[in-house]
Amino acid sequence: MDSESREYPGGKKRIIIEAAAKVFSKKGFHKAKIEEIAKEAGIGKGTIYEYFTSKEELFKEMLSSISREYIRVLDFSSHPSAVEQIKEILKQHFNFMGMNKDLARLIIANQNALNGEIRQWFLEQTLEKIYVIEGVLEKGRAAGEFKEDLNVYIAARIIFGSVMALSGAIVHENLSYEGEALVQDLMDLLLNGFNKNNGSVQCG
Amino acid sequence: MDSESREYPGGKKRIIIEAAAKVFSKKGFHKAKIEEIAKEAGIGKGTIYEYFTSKEELFKEMLSSISREYIRVLDFSSHPSAVEQIKEILKQHFNFMGMNKDLARLIIANQNALNGEIRQWFLEQTLEKIYVIEGVLEKGRAAGEFKEDLNVYIAARIIFGSVMALSGAIVHENLSYEGEALVQDLMDLLLNGFNKNNGSVQCG
Amino acid sequence: MDSESREYPGGKKRIIIEAAAKVFSKKGFHKAKIEEIAKEAGIGKGTIYEYFTSKEELFKEMLSSISREYIRVLDFSSHPSAVEQIKEILKQHFNFMGMNKDLARLIIANQNALNGEIRQWFLEQTLEKIYVIEGVLEKGRAAGEFKEDLNVYIAARIIFGSVMALSGAIVHENLSYEGEALVQDLMDLLLNGFNKNNGSVQCG
């Protein structure tokens, strides 16, 4: 409860993670130097090793932290229907991506990059997010919002993949994500498909 | 006309690229060592530099080579409708991914990874593939196969993203891709959406 | 104030430069290995790069350091006449060369060797020394010590060249430089020339 921790809730660890996020985002995992992170954090190089055992661990903890924050932001439970929840997820996601392009790049870039242990770990993070979507879809299906025979496994991956590809467009091609147009269009395509005579067109 | 050249059409360069594909797939760009690639190719380290000016160039040439092979496989032009063409793309894609899991991992893994120049280059490769899909969609839309107001930009990215996410499932979660079930389900969802009353359910 | 800093004023940098001087002298620029310099200095290879950005920089800084020391030794301004000043320069120079044969070898050896940037730099170092001599000669000429029409440009290069050639004799042929005999003889030849009837022989 000293003044330090009041200034920086979470203490040095928080400071380091924020500096790491900034540097890793800008440089990527391999080109980011521990020294630069330390400088960005305004501390000594050795201090980082008081809180993290290695560069990899720092990277992973930073991503966990971001994910946690990201998930925390993804507060969708208050919405009544699965469709609305998914809409909310997409909306929040694109907003997050658009407002944190560097972090977004980092998340997209490391979708499956990196080696060995860390790759596995990352995969699990990704799956976790997919499972959330699967959960929402399953509930929606059970509630009769979707086809009875909806393959939630595939559907969840369609959503996740679409979101990632469009996020890539946002950060790499500067696709505008503002307003709800993007989400609206995406949702319409996901719900009603590419075919004519679907969606708004109802049978007499 | 010696047995060597018969065994390895394309000569040493081909051997090196194949060894590089194997090692890069297993280790990723940064952890892959030139020496290991050389050993894998059964040649001396220096020989690689007779054919490629740098590790980066080797990496890029290898990916180009794979892409070329991959695109070559993607022969879909003979199919009549856009829907059939896309189905064919997906089918061939998943087959390719399932049969070349290491290469698949490499393509997925490097979707957006890597830094600077090489990342830019990779991005362009990816966009190229998306543009192919966009082209097919546009033609299909013009031919009246899809909604008149289909946003091909978003639709292409939905397809690309879905494909990548499901490819990830194939290589990382061992999702079975055999038969046409996966493609059928995916296509159904893409064309008709998640909603009930779409697709197979026809208006009286 | 620990014993370390007392032992090595100037710190690690000084230690490294001294080790570098030793190794570069013995092996020359290209055959000298950074690792050997580090070992000679009793430190780790990486430490050198904490103080110098590259092998070239280390080489140049070492030569600068030697030159500085050498120039510092060349304190001749207190002598009244140009002739005395030049005598003093020569005396000090030969003493320095004789007492630091390794360094001498290095200075002579690299008179014009090395490529590109570093050669240019070395050239400038050499010219600087020649300009000092030119300056002394010009003052002496103005003061009436020499021929009125003395070509100081050529004269300075005669002195510099003679000194280098004789320094080479000292380090390579073990020419004795002790006492003032060498300087005396050299000065006599420079001032009075090879001809008979010059110098001590005065006209009735």
Added chain:
Amino acid sequence: MDSESREYPGGKKRIIIEAAAKVFSKKGFHKAKIEEIAKEAGIGKGTIYEYFTSKEELFKEMLSSISREYIRVLDFSSHPSAVEQIKEILKQHFNFMGMNKDLARLIIANQNALNGEIRQWFLEQTLEKIYVIEGVLEKGRAAGEFKEDLNVYIAARIIFGSVMALSGAIVHENLSYEGEALVQDLMDLLLNGFNKNNGSVQCG
């Protein structure tokens, strides 16, 4: 006596040496590549090793060859007096240096550079030239052209050093060497010294 050897007296070896001279002059010993020399000579890399056992040997043979040519050029024996002979040596030397700046640079640059065995060898080449000068001086002294007590050892090195320093000025500072002015001035200073009242001023 085949057409080859008629075209190139001395055969391939001569061609290689000439190519080596060109490349070594331009790049220096270390930056010169055997491959480039081979290309310059219009032959295969391996062929060089049919005539020379190593890069070092090629370098030494090339220098020997140049020196031989250079000495051959230095035909001064027909001149009557030692002074005239030395004048002739200087004249020819500066002409040679001025007309072959690249080779000149090479000769000057490698005065004492290079390591170990090759350095020793180079030293001997240099001494050989100095001994020629010493010989001329000694004869001149005996013939009464110079001071009776002329220290030919030092005098020879003064000449050699002066010549090298001025050659450096020619190739590095673009000092003009044309006409006989430079030789004239140099000789005057060497023979009569820097002092006033020497040389042209004759006793009544």
Added chain:
DNA sequence: CATGAATGAGCGTTCATTCAT
């Protein structure tokens, strides 16, 4: 706890030399 000087394993790249053809 905090620091940053010191470390050295590790790797991409070069190029003189060899040798099968």
Added chain:
DNA sequence: CATGAATGAACGCTCATTCAT
């Protein structure tokens, strides 16, 4: 003799990690 594809020893430099203070 001639070749040039193949080689691998060698080295400069980086940077994550350690540890004495």
